[in-house]
Amino acid sequence: MHIHVSQSGRLPTLRITGLAVAAERETRVRVTSALATCRHEINATPHVTCDGGGVTIDGTGLDLAIALAVACGDTRPAIGALAELSLNGDLRPVRGVLAAVEELREHVRVVIVAPENAAEAALVDGVRIVIAHRLSDAIEFASGRASGEDAPRRPQPPAPPALDxxxxxxxxxxxxxxxxxxxxxxxxxxxxxxxxxxxxxxxxxxxxxxxxxxxxxxxxxxxxxxxxxxxxxxxxxxxxxxxxxxxxxxxxxxxxxxxxxxxxxxxxxxxxxxxxxxxxxxxxxxxxxxxxxxxxxxxxxxxxxxxxxxxxxxxxxxxxxxxxxxxxxxxxxxxxxxxxxxxxxxxxxxxxxxxxxxxxxxxxxxxxxxxxxADEDSATVAERVANARAIAVRERATDSDVMSGPARSLLARAVESSLLPSRQARDRVARVARTIANLAQQRIVSDAHVAEAIDLGSDPF
Ligand SMILES: [Zn+2]
Incomplete structure (x- = not known):
């Protein structure tokens, strides 16, 4: 994403190109109003060009970047900015911040975000995240007059307990x-x-x-x-x-x-x-x-x-x-x-x-x-699941899918007897039988595994 600003003409009106028509109108109103709260008067005709460059953020997420371009000009250091502006100059959170900061990291060393986006933006390493509450804070920081409030980098929280x-x-x-x-x-x-x-x-x-x-x-x-x-x-x-x-x-x-x-x-x-x-x-x-x-x-x-x-x-x-x-x-x-x-x-x-x-x-x-x-808890089942998945990864690496003779003939009989009417149904049963063998930690798929898989995989209607 790139924001370019140039000054020309004499009408004191902000011009923005690169956004959809409705988005452009709303952005212009918000940015002009927010800039007015910082006593920043638009006295020439700033022309802001927005080049999305593949950044997946909403049009509203460009507000802060546009306002900074107008207030500080193109001479400002490489600073990324992701926030919507309210009419009275507050920064508002936007969606898609994690992906946008990951992309901005390639181009800038610091990104300014609203307080509600700080924890998510701080998940990205290798780029400084600065929190601004108001547009005036962001302008002070971007123009080098303030040092900026860093977003805290918190340790990863544990996942909340799942239902058991x-x-x-x-x-x-x-x-x-x-x-x-x-x-x-x-x-x-x-x-x-x-x-x-x-x-x-x-x-x-x-x-x-x-x-x-x-x-x-x-x-x-x-x-x-x-x-x-x-x-x-x-x-x-x-x-x-x-x-x-x-x-x-x-x-x-x-x-x-x-x-x-x-x-x-x-x-x-x-x-x-x-x-x-x-x-x-x-x-x-x-x-x-x-x-x-x-x-x-x-x-x-x-x-x-x-x-x-x-x-x-x-x-x-x-x-x-x-x-x-x-x-x-x-x-x-x-x-x-x-x-x-x-x-x-x-x-x-x-x-x-x-x-x-x-x-x-x-x-x-x-x-x-x-x-x-009482029956088994989730932790016990999860352990068997993890073991079976580890075996499946090894099998895929060595291509060692082996089915016993009786298992093969049972599968063939099921296909002939129209219990498994299609190739899709047969493949489904073979896949599930492989998983059942993995759960039993057995390399060879047995006829018992195939029998259980037929029960689970045949067409119920
Ligand atoms: Zn009925």
Missing amino acids: LRDIKGAAAARRAIEITAAGGHHVLFLGGPGAGKTMFARRLPGILPAPTHAEQLEVTRVHSAAGLNIGGGLIAARPFRAPHHSTTPPGLIGGGAPLPRPGEASLAHRGVLFLDDLPEFSRAALEVLCEPIETGEAVLARASGTLRFPTRCTLFGTMAACPCGRFPGPQCRCAATDRARYTGRVHPRLLGLFDVRVSLPPVGVATLESQP
Whole structure:
């Protein structure tokens, strides 16, 4: 990003080029008014040229840089500035500060930000972060008359404790399904009506995934910052959990908006869990646009000045009933076969194909789940998950995927018997069987592993 200012003409009006028309008008009003509070009168015609240079910040984030260019001229030292200005000269926080400071670091040695953006900006090493409360503070600093208030660099906060599996008793099939999901990095579909404890399990999945690395925490923070959800915050240490409502639009799920698109729910769930409860209640269009970002790991958003990419590497956790009343295949279900087909058909088949692990749950009721004897806690499960993931990394390095003879013939019989009707279904079962063997810390995939994977991977409808 580059801001250039030149003085010409005699009309005392600020001119800005390089922004959209509406943004230019609003920016001019804010900057002129904020400068007036510092008794800085515009007496020539400053012409400010804004060159975005790929910096992903909102137009409003340029306010401070434009005001400093006008007040100090082009002779000021290389200082970056990221803040909106209020009409009375206060600095306001902006979204996307982490990514913007990372880019500015290549060009400047110091960046001025609003107090609410300081903790996030200070995550970037190798650049000084100065806090300014008002435009007058920023002008004093930029013109060398004040030394500036440094943003404190705080030690990394621990992640808040995740919800624990210890709170759920029994439900062995569901526990096993989310352990396999976490170990293999799969997507999981819970099938069942209300009262099966689906939400309780979904909320506990982030807690059995390995703790995110620092690089992953920065990725998560960048996305939430771009959405404007990290104002006043620093590093986001925990894996995110997002549960969008059924009414969420396609842009709400994958990102969108103008002039600078915001990340959608799939990106806000990056490195965490995207929980889609009651899939048939979502619009088919919304679920369809979700497929490609989940498959490729990024949402590509087109805009006038090019494309913008947000990461979407999340675990998809879907739930749905097998019929409108939610009791199928129980005896109380009176839904006709055509009603059942219409209901499940609302979910796009391409999306259904993404779920490697599918588990059917009987309605047991939350009270039952809480009254059974105590079960394993999340830390114990997380340890097995971490071991299985370490084995998977070694396997990928040596390409040592080995399946026993009986396991191969069981898989072949399942394909012939139309239990696994497509190549996609067969591959799904092979992947899950590999994860099950890794959890058991066995190099060879056995027929028992394949049998469990067929249970979890076959088409439920
Ligand atoms: Zn029914």
